[in-house]
Structure formats: structure tokens, C-alpha cells
Amino acid sequence: MKKTYLFTPGPTMVPPEVALAEAQPMIHHRTPEFSKIFVEVTEGLKYLFQTKTCNVYTLASSGTGGMEACVVNILSKGDKALVIRGGKFGERWAEICEVFGVKVIPVDVEYGKAVEPELITPLLRQHRDVKAVFTTQSETSTGVICDISAIARIVKEESAALMIVDAISSICVHPLLMDDWGIDLAVTGSQKGFLLPPGLAFVCVNQNAMKAAEKSDLPKYYWSFKKMQKNLKDATTPFTPAVSLIRGLKVAIDMIKEEGIENVWQRHARLAHATREAVKALGLELFAGEYSSNVLTAVRSPNGLDTSAFLKKLRDKYGVSLAGGQDELKGKIFRIGHMGYVNDFDVITAISSVEKGLSECDYPVEIGKGVARAQEILLGEEEKVAVNTL
Amino acid sequence: MKKTYLFTPGPTMVPPEVALAEAQPMIHHRTPEFSKIFVEVTEGLKYLFQTKTCNVYTLASSGTGGMEACVVNILSKGDKALVIRGGKFGERWAEICEVFGVKVIPVDVEYGKAVEPELITPLLRQHRDVKAVFTTQSETSTGVICDISAIARIVKEESAALMIVDAISSICVHPLLMDDWGIDLAVTGSQKGFLLPPGLAFVCVNQNAMKAAEKSDLPKYYWSFKKMQKNLKDATTPFTPAVSLIRGLKVAIDMIKEEGIENVWQRHARLAHATREAVKALGLELFAGEYSSNVLTAVRSPNGLDTSAFLKKLRDKYGVSLAGGQDELKGKIFRIGHMGYVNDFDVITAISSVEKGLSECDYPVEIGKGVARAQEILLGEEEKVAVNTL
Numbered sequence: 060m061k062k063t064y065l066f067t068p069g070p071t072m073v074p075p076e077v078a079l080a081e082a083q084p085m086i087h088h089r090t091p092e093f094s095k096i097f098v099e100v101t102e103g104l105k106y107l108f109q110t111k112t113c114n115v116y117t118l119a120s121s122g123t124g125g126m127e128a129c130v131v132n133i134l135s136k137g138d139k140a141l142v143i144r145g146g147k148f149g150e151r152w153a154e155i156c157e158v159f160g161v162k163v164i165p166v167d168v169e170y171g172k173a174v175e176p177e178l179i180t181p182l183l184r185q186h187r188d189v190k191a192v193f194t195t196q197s198e199t200s201t202g203v204i205c206d207i208s209a210i211a212r213i214v215k216e217e218s219a220a221l222m223i224v225d226a227i228s229s230i231c232v233h234p235l236l237m238d239d240w241g242i243d244l245a246v247t248g249s250q251k252g253f254l255l256p257p258g259l260a261f262v263c264v265n266q267n268a269m270k271a272a273e274k275s276d277l278p279k280y281y282w283s284f285k286k287m288q289k290n291l292k293d294a295t296t297p298f299t300p301a302v303s304l305i306r307g308l309k310v311a312i313d314m315i316k317e318e319g320i321e322n323v324w325q326r327h328a329r330l331a332h333a334t335r336e337a338v339k340a341l342g343l344e345l346f347a348g349e350y351s352s353n354v355l356t357a358v359r360s361p362n363g364l365d366t367s368a369f370l371k372k373l374r375d376k377y378g379v380s381l382a383g384g385q386d387e388l389k390g391k392i393f394r395i396g397h398m399g400y401v402n403d404f405d406v407i408t409a410i411s412s413v414e415k416g417l418s419e420c421d422y423p424v425e426i427g428k429g430v431a432r433a434q435e436i437l438l439g440e441e442e443k444v445a446v447n448t449l
Numbered sequence: 450m451k452k453t454y455l456f457t458p459g460p461t462m463v464p465p466e467v468a469l470a471e472a473q474p475m476i477h478h479r480t481p482e483f484s485k486i487f488v489e490v491t492e493g494l495k496y497l498f499q500t501k502t503c504n505v506y507t508l509a510s511s512g513t514g515g516m517e518a519c520v521v522n523i524l525s526k527g528d529k530a531l532v533i534r535g536g537k538f539g540e541r542w543a544e545i546c547e548v549f550g551v552k553v554i555p556v557d558v559e560y561g562k563a564v565e566p567e568l569i570t571p572l573l574r575q576h577r578d579v580k581a582v583f584t585t586q587s588e589t590s591t592g593v594i595c596d597i598s599a600i601a602r603i604v605k606e607e608s609a610a611l612m613i614v615d616a617i618s619s620i621c622v623h624p625l626l627m628d629d630w631g632i633d634l635a636v637t638g639s640q641k642g643f644l645l646p647p648g649l650a651f652v653c654v655n656q657n658a659m660k661a662a663e664k665s666d667l668p669k670y671y672w673s674f675k676k677m678q679k680n681l682k683d684a685t686t687p688f689t690p691a692v693s694l695i696r697g698l699k700v701a702i703d704m705i706k707e708e709g710i711e712n713v714w715q716r717h718a719r720l721a722h723a724t725r726e727a728v729k730a731l732g733l734e735l736f737a738g739e740y741s742s743n744v745l746t747a748v749r750s751p752n753g754l755d756t757s758a759f760l761k762k763l764r765d766k767y768g769v770s771l772a773g774g775q776d777e778l779k780g781k782i783f784r785i786g787h788m789g790y791v792n793d794f795d796v797i798t799a800i801s802s803v804e805k806g807l808s809e810c811d812y813p814v815e816i817g818k819g820v821a822r823a824q825e826i827l828l829g830e831e832e833k834v835a836v837n838t839l
Contacts, residue, residue, distance in 0.1 A: 067477045070692055078472035081693065082465075085646055087457045087770050119511045119648050123688040124671045159668045250689055256475055258509050258648050258691030278549045278668065281514045298513040299640055301648030301691070302460055303471065380477050 063378040066409045068199045068355040068396035069228060070250040070257050073307075074314065077254050081307040088302055094294035096309050101291070103312035107230055107320065108245060108263040110237035116287040117308075118260040119301040122227040122248030125260030127155050128282035129223055129244050133271040136160040138190040141182060141220070143174045143210075147200035147385050148225055152193040159277050164189065170201050170388065171357070173350040176209035183217040190271075191221040197229035200385050202347040202357030202394060204233060208240045215241050221268055227251060228354045230261075231315060232327045232398045234446065237263055244268040249304060251354070252327075252398045254311040258304045324446045327353040330397045330406050332444045333436040337410040338395075340432035341417070341424050346392045355396045357384075358413075361422060366390045369420045376419075379412040403437045453768040456799045458589045458745040458786035459618060460640040460647050463697075464704065467644050471697040478692055484684035486699050491681070493702035497620055497710065498635060498653040500627035506677040507698075508650040509691040512617040512638030515650030517545050518672035519613055519634050523661040526550040528580040531572060531610070533564045533600075537590035537775050538615055542583040549667050554579065560591050560778065561747070563740040566599035573607040580661075581611040587619040590775050592737040592747030592784060594623060598630045605631050611658055617641060618744045620651075621705060622717045622788045624836065627653055634658040639694060641744070642717075642788045644701035648694045714836045717743040720787045720796050722834045723826040727800040728785075730822035731807070731814050736782045745786045747774075748803075751812060756780050759810045766809075769802040793827045 065072045086092050097117075104115040118125055130152075134140065138161050142153040145168035153163045164186055168174045174194075183189060192214050196207050207224055214222045221243040226235050230245075231252030237245060243265050250257035264272075264284060272284045280286075286297040315323055331353035335345055338358050346357035360366040366383055370393060373379040384392040395409050410429040417424045455462045476482050487507075494505040508515055520542075524530065528551050532543040535558030543553045554576055558564045564584075573579060582604050586597050597614055604612045611633040616625050621642030625635060633655050640647035654662075654674060662674045670676075676687040705713055721743035725735055728748050736747035750756040756773055760783060763769040774782040785799050800819040807814045 063474055063476075065475055065477060069689065070475045070477060073475050073693075075472075078693075081646075082468035082472040084453055084468075085455055085460045085463045085640075086453075087455060087460060087772070088647075089772075090764065090770065119509070120514065120671065121509045121689040121691070124510065124514075127671045155670045158670045248689070250475075250692075256471075256691065256693035257478075257689040258694060280545045280548045281510065281517045298511040299459065299638070299647040300511070301646065301694075302640075303463075303468075303646035303694075304648060304691075374480065380480065382477070382479075 061378045063380070064408055065380050066396050066405070067380050067382040068394050068398070069248070071396060071399035072401070073256055074254055074400050076314070077307040077310045080310040081303040083306055085302060088300050089295055093302065096305060098294050100305060100308050100312055103316065104261055106316065107312070108235065108237045109239070110263060113237055113263045113265045114288060114291060116262045116264065116284065116291065117296065117300065117305065118262065119258065119298070120260045121257055122246065122260050123151065124282070125246035125248065125262050126151060126225060128262055128284070129246055130155045130159055130161065131275070131277040131279040131282055132284045133221060133244065133268055133275050134159070134161050134190055135274065135276040137162065139164060139186055139188055140191045140193055141166060141179060141186070141189050142193045143168065143195065145172065145174060145201060145203060146170055146195070146198040148198055148227070149195045152195070152225065156193070171203060171346045171348065171350070173203050173205045176206055176213055179210065180213055180217055183214070183220070187218070189218060189220045191223055193223050195225040196233060196235060197352040197354040199228045199355065200388065202352050202355050203350045204352035207235065207242070211240045211242055221271055228398065231323055232354045233352070234324055237265065249308065253308070254314060254400050255304060255307050258301050259308065327398060328444045328446045329437065330401060330403070331356065333406050333433040334395055334397055334410065336436055337429040337433035341414065341429040354398045355394050357392045357394045360391055360393060364417070364420060364422045366393055369393070369416045372419055373412050373416040377412055377415060379409070406433055406437065451768045453770070454798055455770050456786050456795070457770050457772040458784050458788070459638070461786060461789035462791070463646055464644055464790050466704070467697040467700045470700040471693040473696055475692060478690050479685055483692065486695060488684050490695060490698050490702055493706065494651055496706065497702070498625065498627045499629070500653060503627055503653045503655045504678060504681060506652045506654065506674065506681065507686065507690065507695065508652065509648065509688070510650045511647055512636065512650050513541065514672070515636035515638065515652050516541060516615060518652055518674070519636055520545045520549055520551065521665070521667040521669040521672055522674045523611060523634065523658055523665050524549070524551050524580055525664065525666040527552065529554060529576055529578055530581045530583055531556060531569060531576070531579050532583045533558065533585065533595070535562065535564060535591060535593060536560060536585070536588035538588055538617070539585045542585070542615065546583070561593060561736045561738065561740070563593050563595045566596055566603055569600065570603055570607055573604065573610070577608070579608060579610045581613055583613050585615040586623060586625060587742040587744040589618045589745065590778065592742050592745050593740045594742035597625065597632070601630045601632055611661055618788065621713055622744045623742070624714055627655065639698065643698070644704060644790050645694060645697050648691050649698065717788060718834045718836045719827065720791055720793070721746065723796050723823040724785055724787055724800065726826055727819040727823035731804065731819040744788045745784050747782045747784050750781055750783060754807070754810060754812045756783055759783065759806045762809055763802050763806045767802055767805060769799070796823055796827065
């Protein structure tokens, strides 16, 4: 008997209610029945993005497709864009821009650190013609959370550029206040905080971004916001939507609404805090230190640990999936996801598995110290963690 | 109590085995467990495309995304392409080409008719620099099947152009023999003959198309064949795949393999034949006449029938979804899908619903004549219908 536990930073665990909603009999996407669901999830998505004024489009694609949609809809060939790069996903913005002939002004940030928002002020002053600033709220490759509201404020004060956020892993974990923070365009994916399998991307577009879309000359067909907007008015999508996932989405959004988005943020803050403290109690180091995101905890692999063997043992022997580092971080970190369908016991289980795995890989840990510390925090009245509104 | 029946030409009904496979606990996509499934479905897809030499890529997108992937991977700006347009989906090839700066030489075909393959010979001789010929095997908007093998033969004889097929609704219904017919590139979607919900596209690419991909200068990131090929070697995808749908795909492919693809084609030929004969027995006219596809039966709306009211009654009163016409065919035809998870009783049910709906819309039909004719064919030993290998 082996139970499985998915603590990777996406895909994440799916509640059975959602999984069964996906398994309902198929319906056609140009019917009142589908439109009713689609209108409801679109309204629900606005709540998750904390917007009353934006449109939200639901795409059949993974998150990267949604990122490409952002680039090709609002920019033109030769446009300049400022791209904050502090990991694989920041770099992805730059790669997509470059493929489409957008000139990238990179703001490179050391892996494991967040950009200092003030750093972009001189760049915006130097490059008055920057059309867009691309950011990553939670950089999943390094576990870093970035101060989107501060960056948005600077972008609005210093330029006419559009403020664009990769919120793929952060929506439903960290607050992203589209309207209040003045975000023009944000993208997220279904397999992170959304309680859903992968296969959907959501793009939230305000009026500034829609205006930019009118002028954009980059080629687009499948990703066209105009087509999506035209069809949204008829409560459907331009191309066949991923119906089963959208039915799951309806249930997932209802679950999130019932808990209340503020409580969902709060839950993630608590669980992330407990995870970080437990990791430190085991004598391990947080890769992102003070910049750690509530989406996942990136842990620096201690000297002498064979990270691949450690992760393989957890998966094969105990059914627990954590993630390793990607690309140049491979072997240097491991990552514990705690987003979406996770509660106190999941954190305890994840930390328990880390203790087991380390000890079986002959890395010295004081058994029980991690789970005890997590337990202390999760049960302690005094440990109400303020929501990190970064 | 209202049971529902989905006889639309996509999405189609999903077997419960497949739906439940989708509802299994989520797994991470960079694990041996996922890779094992992914390798198996990729091999299975080769069987469905009847190829030993091509690569098949699985995309998280609807079919149109797969079509866009075909265009942007093999062509360059300013290239010429011959596009056969006999309906909405042929037109879609042209629209995508034009968006990306590909010059379209259209071959326009009357709605409801198939292109005469010989028509393209003079065009290929006149335009020696045509890089690709875009075709639609089963034009879902009109119910027409097109002779892909004959077109492919001409394309190979007359030119160096790549032969590209939209097989979105036809795979698993009509034979498409990638290797034997010399198809260079074909695309299909999950929500048609595949027994799956929408959300996946599959692209089958031969060596000629891969060579063309080396030279193509159109911008691509999410759709990049090169990225897909690189990741396919590691038994995964470049971006997070739609894991739940791929788990369903595994079960669906196993079901198709167990039946045998030749038997699957044969089943569709029989069911389509019975549907067409039943429709004619009711005094109705096939919109596509002798060109009728086995994917769906497009029926010309008889004079005096309010098609929208007829379809609405079937859906609202009897839970039966048929499809109307799209765009300029709206109100002029209705379409009965019979692909995927369909059997004899489904055809009888569909015809029964047509009789009910017509009679309740005060259109004179001889009650029972359609179902009786379908039954005769489905039960008649002598009525073994040869597989239409068009």
C-alpha cells in the first residue's frame, strides 16, 4: 500500500469534488448550459484577480501559452520591454519577447533574491519608450516573491508602460489586486493555487491593455484577445474550450469563494511560515531567505546530500513528490510546494517526509525537530501570521 | 428525469472509463510515472495516425492551436501556400496563414462539395514555389469528406510542397494513412473521435516537415516543434502538459487498440451509412450528398422548418444535442455527429429524436420510417458497408 502526496510547485493536488466535476458527462460549448457555467467562472475569476473592471479570458493552454498571449496582443515588432529576470520564468518572458522581435531591456536579479523595485526607476527614465514591464510575482524556480505593488507604483509614476505580471503560481496564494495596484495585464494557470489539473490559462486584461491590443501588430490567431472578447460577449470562447476542466473550475471557484480569498491567502501564509520554520529547525537554509514566497519553499541542498537520490527515495519509497531545482539550480535546491489543496496535516506530512528522506540519505537531522516546530506554529495562537501582501 | 445525449460534431461523449481516469490523483509531469504514460500514449497516437516514421506531439490546446502550430513551424514570411477552402475550417487555414504573412492561393469549393483533386494540378504547375498545401479531411462545417490520398498523390507528383491535413474530426473515423499516403503534417484534436474531452491537440510530423521546421522563420515559442522534439526525447513536454486529459487519453487509446483501428473505421462507416439512409427515408436531403463524411451527417433544413426552434426543442425537452449550421449555414442545415463513443443504439436514438423534433415542430414526417430504415441497415447482414478510404 502506497499513498501518494503531491507537494510539487505545480501541478498540485486536486480535490475529489473537482475531479468528479471534470468527469461529468460532456456538454457542447455553444449551449445555454455551458454559457451559464462560463459566465459564472468568468465572474469568479474576476474575484480571484480582485478586479471589477478587467476582462478575464480562459484559454485552453498551459501557463506559458497565456504568457505568449500577453506578449503578442499588446506589443508590436521592435517595441521595447523591460523584463525582470530572477529565474527561469522571468527569463521566459524575455525569451518570448525576443522570439517576437520585441527588444528586451533585462533587469537581472540574483537567483534567490527579489528585485529592488527602486532599481527600475532609472531604467524607465533612461528608456522613455519602454512599452511594457514584465514581472513575475512568485518565481517558482527560486521560491522568491516579488513586490508587485511597489513595482506597479513606480511603473505608473515614471512611465506610460503597461505593467504585466506572471501570476501563474501566485494567484490564490498571494494577493494580487489588479484594480488597486494598477496592474494592466496578468496571467495565471490552473495547476497551481486553483485546485485544478493543468490545461487552462487565465489572462486578466484591463482597459489600458485592451487599448494597446488595438495597436499591436504582432501576429496572433489562437491567442487573439479580440477574438476572445468578441466571444466573451456571447458567453463562450472563440475555439472549443477545455469543457471538462472548466466544469472543474466552477467547483474549485465555489470552494475558494466559500473559504473567502482573504482566508485563502491567510492559510497559505500560515502554512508557508510553518514550512519555513520547520526547515530552519532542521538546520537547513532557505534558498530565498527573506524573499521566500508562500507558494513554495525552496531549500538549499545541504553539503553532502545527493538531492536526486533524496527526491527519488521520497517518491519511490514513500510516494511523496517534492521538486528538485531546474536547469542551473539542479542538485542545488529542492522545493516543497504548499499551494492549493493543502492544509496543516499536509505541511506536517511534507516535513515528516523531508526528515525521513534526509535521514535515510545519511544526512544528519534531529528526527522530529522539523515536525515539532511546524506543529508549534500551526497550533500556536500567538503565531497568527500576517498576510504577506507583497 | 432527463437523460442527455451529445450528438454534436465535437465535443463528443466520453466513456465513463476515460472520465474516471481523468479524475485520478494528480501526478507531476517530470516523473517516471508520467513519462511511462506519455511514451505509451505517444506510441498509441502513432498507431492512430498509421505511422511508424513520424513524431507525434501532444499540445495543451484546442485543435485550432494545433493548426497554428503547423503553420508557424514549417513556413516563413512571404511563403506561398495553396489552401483548399470548402467550409469554415478550410477557411481557418487561410486565416491563420494570412495572419502570419503567408500568401494564400485559395482553392474555393462550393459548400457541401469536395474538391476535385485534379483541380489542384494546374495550380501547382502555375505556382511552382508553393511551399505547402493545406487540406481538410472532414470539413465539419459542411459534413464533407475529401479525398486526401488522391490530393497527396498529386502534391507529391507535381511539386515539392508539403502536404498538410486538418484531420481534427476525422482521425479514428476515416483512415488517414500518414506513411502510405505521404502526408507530411497532420493535426487532430481530442474532442472528436478520440473519446476524450476537448483540451488536447495532436500534431503528427514527418521528416520532410521537420526539415522545413529547420528553415521556418515565423515566430513561435509555445508551438515550437523543436522544443517539443527536444522534450519528447526525455519523454515529456516543454511546458506543463494537461496531465488529467493525458491520463484519459491512455485509457481511450487502449479502448481503440482493443477494438482495432480498422474496426473503428468500419463501425463509423456503418453508423454513418445508417444515419444517412434514415435521414433520406424521412424525405430529408443530405447537405453533402455523395461527399458525406462518416464523422457527421449534415442535413439540409427542409423548407418551413425553424431549425433553431427544432434544435432547442430537442435539447430542452429531450436532452438531445445536435448542432446547427455555423455562420452562413446557420438555419440552413442541422448536423448529427456520430463519431467516437457511439454505437447502433445511439444512431437509433439520434434518428428517433429527429423524428420527434420534426413532428413537434409541425414538419410532416412519417413517424418510425427513419428508425426503421436505420434498424434495417444496422441489422442487415447484407449491409456490410465498405470502409470509405477517402
